[in-house]
Amino acid sequence: MNNYEKDEFEHLILLIRTGKKEHREWLLENNCRELVEFWDACEGDEPAFKWLLENHHRPLAAAVDAMFANDKAKAWLLTSGNRELAAFVDACDGAATAVTWLMKTGNKGWVMVAKEIHEKDKKKNGSFIWTFLNFGNPFR
Numbered sequence: 635m636n637n638y639e640k641d642e643f644e645h646l647i648l649l650i651r652t653g654k655k656e657h658r659e660w661l662l663e664n665n666c667r668e669l670v671e672f673w674d675a676c677e678g679d680e681p682a683f684k685w686l687l688e689n690h691h692r693p694l695a696a697a698v699d700a701m702f703a704n705d706k707a708k709a710w711l712l713t714s715g716n717r718e719l720a721a722f723v724d725a726c727d728g729a730a731t732a733v734t735w736l737m738k739t740g741n742k743g744w745v746m747v748a749k750e751i752h753e754k755d756k757k758k759n760g761s762f763i764w765t766f767l768n769f770g771n772p773f774r
Contacts, residue, residue: 642666643743649673650750668694676701676751693719701726701751718744726751 638646642661646669649657661670668691674682675698686695697719699707711720718741724732725748736745 636668638666638669638743640743642669643746645669646673647746647750650747650754672698697723722748725749726755728752 642664645657645660645664645666648654649661649670650673658670661667668686668689671682671685671689671691672694675686675695683695683698686692686698693711693714693716696707696711696714696716700711700720700723708720708723711717711723718736718739721732721736721741722744725736725745733745733748736742736748
């Protein structure tokens with residue numbers, strides 16, 4: 635797996651957060667197509683997932699698969715020496731131990747991406763009843 639630079643992680647995070655074309659284009663122009671395909675696969679794009687597999691980015695594909703609750707994919711990440719991506723998957727779910735381990739091992743970029751995905755998922759999967767019954771804050 636590639637070791638990504640700070641700029642590459644920043645543009646991936648901004649792509650996740652905003653969806654803006656300029657961040658997608660920056661990643662593509664800087665030879666990081668796999669990060670664009672990774673995010674698209676995280677969003678459920680099957681052709682992006684297949685692209686990762688066909689273009690030798692199996693660890694990123696396995697991380698996506700593990701994020702969709704495939705335990706075999708997570709086990710493969712661990713046994714294939716991709717512990718940082720296995721921890722990343724757990725960090726996306728908010729696991730503090732995974733975040734701590736990633737920070738200790740110098741994988742701050744993956745921590746920041748996990749945080750962005752976690753926040754995006756929280757917004758997307760908010761409690762239906764509370765969003766429907768939005769009474770506001772009566773103490774303001």
